[in-house]
Amino acid sequence: MRSMQKNAINGLDEILFVEIPEGSVILVTGAEGTLKSGLAFSMMANHVAANDEHALYVTLEQNSESHLRNMNSLGIKKGSNLHIFDYRDMRYEWMNSELDLIKMTEEVIDSYKDKYEDLTLFALDSLNALYSISEHDNMRNIIYDFFSHLRDKGLISFLIMESDRSSISGQFSQFHQTEHYLADGTIELGMIEGKGGVKRYIQILKMRATKHAMEKHQLTIDENGISIRGPIY
């Protein structure tokens, strides 16, 4: 059984005490600018480089070139086993056709899985963008089937989702509760203001079948990429 190592980024073992099992669907949530894409991409890049496996990063928000530029600016390097797929060409060439992008995404995954049997990681950037350009009456059923597809393929999947929690109730907005309920894990990224100024944090809210820390930990970025430091209080 394949799993994701708890040292996929520097300091991840501070918050994740065992490996993430295959078939896990993990939401990476937070407000804009909290490094959601960078965290997912960094974990995938490091994992496939260390394990000689393949990973697929599907971006709906940007094209491959601009995504790579952003990642390079964060000090994150893409290895040859990390594949980026964007919908720019497809959407332009088929602009007069109705494309079911959820079905398309499943086909894209299947196609890469056919090509690379050892494709173990997948990321979608972002669920919000997928929803905004998909028209389905019953989104709950569709998303249930999509999550099932990811699990059936044995992938560890990171689904990036811009989502804020209420500071009063601690709950995610009702619009996104289905995803949180269906997902195996939720990693929240955010910013917190303290005595030392504004700091980025990472917190694992949920991770089925794993032991993990509950506290918010500091997330830092420098020329060597993303790192997780000690707890923030």
Place this chain on the structure above:
Amino acid sequence: MNTSVENVPDLCESQEDCCKKFVDRIIKTNREIFIMLSLLEKQMCGYDIIKEIFSRCDVFLSQGTVYPILYTLEEEGMLHAEYSKGDMRSKKYSLTPRGREAAEKDVEDFAKALEQVSFLVKR
């Protein structure tokens, strides 16, 4: 062996409804070969390739299966991609020398395999 795309219609035009499901399956399973075969004569974008295979073989390869193949073949150095003059949004693909060599070899092997299967089922 002639690996021109002109061979494809002969295979496909003669199909009857009863064998269509097999042709459909063969082309979909071996879509990488058919995509490269389409590019043997001219450069094309993903849209053109899907249309070409559909018009010649009556098989629709969905966008979600064709574009990943184009991207991975480009990563592997089998295809060269460039944007059309005056249109920076339409990416045209052509075979690199390495890609052409691989495509011609694959088509030849594929045709031999089909002959062998045909011989086996007719025995």
